[in-house]
Amino acid sequence: MDMPQPNSEILMKKAKIATALRTVLPHDAVIDDPSETRAYECDALTAYRCPPMIAVLPATTQQVSDVLKICHREGVPVVPRGSGTSLAGGALPTADCVILGVAKMSQVLETDYENRLIRVQSGRTNLSVSGAVEEEDFFYAPDPSSQMACAIAGNIAMNSGGAHCLKYGVTTNNLLGVTMVMMDGEIVEIGGGHLDSSGLDILGIICGSEGQLGVVTEATLRILPKPEGARPVMIAFDSNEVAGACVADIIKAGVLPVAIEFMDRPIIEICENFAKAGYPDCEALLIIEVEGSETEIQDQLDRICTIAQKHNPVELRQSQSDTESAAIWLGRKSAFGAVGQVADYMCLDGTIPVSALPEVLRRIKELSEHYGLRVGNVFHAGDGNMHPLIMFDANKKGDLELCEAMGADVLRLCVEVGGCLTGEHGVGIEKRDLMEDQYGAGDLEIQMAVKDVFDPGWLLNPAKVFPLSVSETRRA
Amino acid sequence: MSATIFPQDEAALSAAILNAAGPLQILGGGTRSIGWIPEGQKLSTAQLKGIVLYEPGALTLVAKTGTSIANIETALAAENQKLAFEPMDHRILLGTQGTPTLGGVMAANVSGPRRIQVGAARDFALGVSFVDGSGQILKNGGRVMKNVTGYDLVKLMVGSWGTLGVLSEVALKVLPVSETQATLKIYVSSWAQAVACMSAALGTPFDVSGAATIQDADGGLGVLIRVEGFEASIRYRIKELKTRLAKFGETEEVLNPWLEVRDIPSWASLDTVWKVSVRPTDALSVIAMMQDLQKDIGFKCQLDWGGGLLWLGLDFKQLCDVPFGLQLHKALQGAVGQLGGHTTLMKSGILSTQDIPHFQPLSRAVEIVSQNLRSKFDPRGILNPGRMS
CATH class of the missing domain: 3.30.465.10 (Uridine Diphospho-n-acetylenolpyruvylglucosamine Reductase; domain 3)
Known part of the structure; x- marks a missing residue:
């Protein structure tokens, strides 16, 4: 993975820049000692590391503005960072950058149950947004797997999803407004407590722009009343094809579960060994969750089971209690950790049309044999968002490169069947160099033109999203 | 041409x-x-x-x-x-x-x-x-x-x-398509009660898929609350909603009114119609301002999206004076702008030739970004120039 050469002129100005930053931030909010900046050398894509020149931890929108003004004046690249849980390298620093972390900005600014919204500082973690409205039985719907740790800032940057977005949508569908600081320090309000935009949908373009257009410091989020209850059913099949057909039939029948999770044999076995969730011996497992009152839940589960029975499941297990629900979810929720116990892995995130599921799983298996690397598949089947986990040995020379090559082939396959490179993790550096497989030159040029508008000097998170060769003249 | x-x-x-x-x-x-x-x-x-x-x-x-x-x-x-x-x-x-x-x-x-x-x-x-x-x-x-x-x-x-x-x-x-829908109508005594009732309904776990308030012919206000889904589920949710919303007024189940709510055909004859988007509870201050500005002549109002969408209408007889129309339009966009929302002039006979913004004016920063985006996508400025002003 290439990153741009650090700018030596900027590196030479490090002391001057740190001094300037200390004029606008408390002393301990500016970190420039190399032994301490190392803490920011990577995000959750740990295969790639590079300590930043300086890290700053502002506590207010005004401080973010002051920091950006200095960096803008000095021509220093800025890499915004939420909680550093990106699986795509979205917060990977460059050696000549200032990492702008929002971790100190975690306050709830307003809760408004009548209008069903909450306004928070963007460093607040996803789960603690729900935590802040739990006492009134409300919740914030997008639920990325990292929700214990990940920040709303990162959720907005990557337009994060989660297991339950089949019903509730992803971040962009639950974001009402932001306070954002532009690279030149200007503070902008976009959206708010109302719906839709009178002018162009600027909020829509900011969400998912991977921290390249501005630094979001505050967010107004839609909150929803909690459902009365939720319960899953686990259905096991002896082939991926049949499981895929069952998913399509359920959706066509008009039942819209809140989640449909799919696991294939390698993942089922690894998870079972790890979590002892009691999963059956089978080729494919579906976990389908529905919500509502007890009667409504039973009614929906009955409908789902009737459809599933037509596909001759190996086993069908309806949860009858919270304990059984937890057991069914246990294996799925520990999937990444379980795979991590047996191997290093790269987690891909391509999305495919649901109809292409059997073909894609078959071809991933072929690629797995071709590259000699194990792959497990665990994903959100209702919306076609795959998560193939390619297992490799980081200590074995050449294995990471082999894994990267196979990952690229899998993502090209997703694009080939009508899907895309990333459904919820973002492009970051990980999928940056594959963007030309999905988009033509003009399609990329118009996206870069959008960045030109917000950040003409290309200082914000500049080495991400677009292939380096494509963005080179702009970054220069 | x-x-x-x-x-x-x-x-x-x-x-x-x-x-x-x-x-x-x-x-x-x-x-x-x-x-x-x-x-x-x-x-x-x-x-x-x-x-x-x-x-x-x-x-x-x-x-x-x-x-x-x-x-x-x-x-x-x-x-x-x-x-x-x-x-x-x-x-x-x-x-x-x-x-x-x-x-x-x-x-x-x-x-x-x-x-x-x-x-x-x-x-x-x-x-x-x-x-x-x-x-x-x-x-x-x-x-x-x-x-x-x-x-x-x-x-x-x-x-x-x-x-x-x-x-x-x-x-x-x-x-x-949902198997069925049902709509509850709650007869409320004021716009404030209407918004409170819609907020209460949308705050329940019953997946309300429509929350509007219409003015009946006799001037009374009716809150409409819709739920959709499977029959058994709908029965359950309607029953629960009836209980929880009873405090706002008399409730009854009504025939599907949502096409009329969506398209407002009964307003076809009105001269001027505005569409306003605000935080739902802010709808009340917009209504209060309208009432304040033209007490004598009355105006039409319909709420949707729990109060977040206001339709405001006046007919020609009420608005025969251009300066008054301009004053209303300016006041509406001004007040709604202050509230952080937006007002769009949907149609107007009397204001049609006036040089006024039909869409809500944007903040300076957002306006600049918008102009710059347009100049990237349409460098010659030939695509529907001025349509969103």
């Missing part, structure tokens, strides 16, 4: 824009005469017709933008699916002819009452193809439900009224 150009395919659309000598007036079905209609050569997408792909099991439909909404809804109905965002048909209210198209719905980001639950047109657009102001054929997004590959230009294009590019194809997320 020469005759309207009707490109038959994307290449012809591209050529028409590339070869344009001056401003273009972009049209879909021509049913949404909202905002300043620019002078210029008319260019219509109405002949870009056809459903390109429909996978009911994947809840996705891709169609060319000249495809009529009616044709799309017919195809969906055959598979028991729907456009969940319930796009409003503006023809009766605005007195327009023509056929609403997918392109028009997307260009104007048109939604209906269910927007409060499931999202707007913009939330159901998965991908777009469009031709920019230089004639380039571009695409963004795709046809899958989750896609964060690169910037989300889909959102930017939807609701841009043809000012960034001309949409040629859109991929949509669709949803199953």
Whole structure:
């Protein structure tokens, strides 16, 4: 993975820049000692590391503005960072950058149950947004797997999803407004407590722009009343094809579960060994969750089971209690950790049309044999968002490169069947160099033109999203 | 002015824009005469017709933008699916002819009452193809439900009224038709009670898919609360809602009123109609301001989206004085701007020739960003210039 050469002129100005930053931030909010900046050398894509020149931890929108003004004046690249849980390298620093972390900005600014919204500082973690409205039985719907740790800032940057977005949508569908600081320090309000935009949908373009257009410091989020209850059913099949057909039939029948999770044999076995969730011996497992009152839940589960029975499941297990629900979810929720116990892995995130599921799983298996690397598949089947986990040995020379090559082939396959490179993790550096497989030159040029508008000097998170060769003249 | 150009395919659309000598007036079905209609050569997408792909099991439909909404809804109905965002048909209210198209719905980001639950047109657009102001054929997004590959230009294009590019194809997320719907009407005594009642309903776990307030012929206010789903579930939720909302007034179950709520056909004769989007509880201060400004003559009001969407209307007799109309318009946009929302002048006979912003003026910073985006997408400034002002 290439990153741009650090700018030596900027590196030479490090002391001057740190001094300037200390004029606008408390002393301990500016970190420039190399032994301490190392803490920011990577995000959750740990295969790639590079300590930043300086890290700053502002506590207010005004401080973010002051920091950006200095960096803008000095021509220093800025890499915004939420909680550093990106699986795509979205917060990977460059050696000549200032990492702008929002971790100190975690306050709830307003809760408004009548209008069903909450306004928070963007460093607040996803789960603690729900935590802040739990006492009134409300919740914030997008639920990325990292929700214990990940920040709303990162959720907005990557337009994060989660297991339950089949019903509730992803971040962009639950974001009402932001306070954002532009690279030149200007503070902008976009959206708010109302719906839709009178002018162009600027909020829509900011969400998912991977921290390249501005630094979001505050967010107004839609909150929803909690459902009365939720319960899953686990259905096991002896082939991926049949499981895929069952998913399509359920959706066509008009039942819209809140989640449909799919696991294939390698993942089922690894998870079972790890979590002892009691999963059956089978080729494919579906976990389908529905919500509502007890009667409504039973009614929906009955409908789902009737459809599933037509596909001759190996086993069908309806949860009858919270304990059984937890057991069914246990294996799925520990999937990444379980795979991590047996191997290093790269987690891909391509999305495919649901109809292409059997073909894609078959071809991933072929690629797995071709590259000699194990792959497990665990994903959100209702919306076609795959998560193939390619297992490799980081200590074995050449294995990471082999894994990267196979990952690229899998993502090209997703694009080939009508899907895309990333459904919820973002492009970051990980999928940056594959963007030309999905988009033509003009399609990329118009996206870069959008960045030109917000950040003409290309200082914000500049080495991400677009292939380096494509963005080179702009970054220069 | 020469005759309207009707490109038959994307290449012809591209050529028409590339070869344009001056401003273009972009049209879909021509049913949404909202905002300043620019002078210029008319260019219509109405002949870009056809459903390109429909996978009911994947809840996705891709169609060319000249495809009529009616044709799309017919195809969906055959598979028991729907456009969940319930796009409003503006023809009766605005007195327009023509056929609403997918392109028009997307260009104007048109939604209906269910927007409060499931999202707007913009939330159901998965991908777009469009031709920019230089004639380039571009695409963004795709046809899958989750896609964060690169910037989300889909959102930017939807609701841009043809000012960034001309949409040629859109991929949509669709949803199953609910087995049944039921609507509860609660007779409330004031707008404040109406908003409180809608907030209470939307704060329950019963998946309310519509929350509106209408003025009955006798001037009384009726809150309408809709739930949709399977029969047994609907019975349960209606029963619960009746109990919880009883404190706001007498309740009864009514026949499906949502087409009237969506299209407001009874306002067709009004001279001037505004559409206001605010934080739902702020609707009350907008109503108070209107009452304050013109106590004597009265005005029409309808709330949707739990109060977040206000329809305000006046007929010609009430608004025969241009200066008064201007004063009202300015006051509305001013007050709503202060509240952080927006006001759009949907139609007006009396104000039609006045030099006023039909869309809510933007903050300076957002205005600059918007202008700069337009100059990137349409360097010659020929696509529907001024339409969103």
